[in-house]
Amino acid sequence: MSRLLFDTNVLLDLVDERRPQSREAALVVERCNGGGDMGLVTPMSLKDAYYVLGKAYGESIARRCIDLLAGLLVVAPFGAEECDLALRSGEPDFEDGLIRACAELNGVDVILSRDTRAFEGSRVPAVTCAEYLEKVGEW
Numbered sequence: 295m296s297r298l299l300f301d302t303n304v305l306l307d308l309v310d311e312r313r314p315q316s317r318e319a320a321l322v323v324e325r326c327n328g329g330g331d332m333g334l335v336t337p338m339s340l341k342d343a344y345y346v347l348g349k350a351y352g353e354s355i356a357r358r359c360i361d362l363l364a365g366l367l368v369v370a371p372f373g374a375e376e377c378d379l380a381l382r383s384g385e386p387d388f389e390d391g392l393i394r395a396c397a398e399l400n401g402v403d404v405i406l407s408r409d410t411r412a413f414e415g416s417r418v419p420a421v422t423c424a425e426y427l428e429k430v431g432e433w
Contacts, residue, residue, distance in 0.1 A: 296331045296430075298322065299397045300367060301407035302339040302389075304423060306346060309359045315408060318423035322406060323366055325430070333367040336396050338389070340364065370400050387412060394418070 300308075300319075308319040326333030340360050348356035372392075376399055380391030390412040397405050397418040405413050405420040413420035421429070 296403040297334060297401055298326065298331055298426070299334045299336070299370065299393065299400075299402040299405050299418075300339065301393055301405060301409070301420075302342045302346075303408045304406045305335065305339055305343045305363055307408070307423070309343070309347065309363065310350075315423050318427060319406075321427055322423045327366060334370040334400065334402060335363065335367040336370055336372050336393060338372065338392055340369070342389075370396050370402075372396055375399060384415065385412075 304315070304319050304322075307313045307316045308323060310316060322331075323333060325331045340363060343363065344356050344360045347359050376392060376395040379395035379399065380388060383391045383394055385391030385394060390409075393405060393407075394413055394416040396402070397413075397416065402418050404426060405416065405418050406423055406426060407413065407420050408422055410420040410422060
């Protein structure tokens with residue numbers, strides 16, 4: 295069983311089928327709900343997805359989407375230690391540093407992101423959903 299941390303852009307792909315890699319994100323989530331993998335998400339990514347979805351579709355739809363995501367994925371523990379590690383990580387983007395820190399401190403095997411270059415300095419490899427599915431033989 296792999297522990298997979300979903301970046302915000304993958305969450306948005308998952309709930310909006312018009313976005314790039316929406317199908318791939320859905321297939322990975324299926325693996326996390328009955329297929330043996332564990333999908334995790336940070337509270338921060340849920341907040342960011344809520345903001346984007348609220349601007350695009352309104353508050354009611356944004357809340358329903360976040361409720362759905364929170365039901366499909368495990369909300370990872372997140373606190374001061376992750377913030378401190380992110381600040382010391384040297385990541386040029388603090389948000390990416392927070393994702394990286396959460397992955398490293400919570401025993402995550404893979405970060406799922408469309409922006410894999412953002413995590414090149416992480417001890418946890420970052421791949422796209424399509425790359426992950428190819429790796430596990432489901433693409």
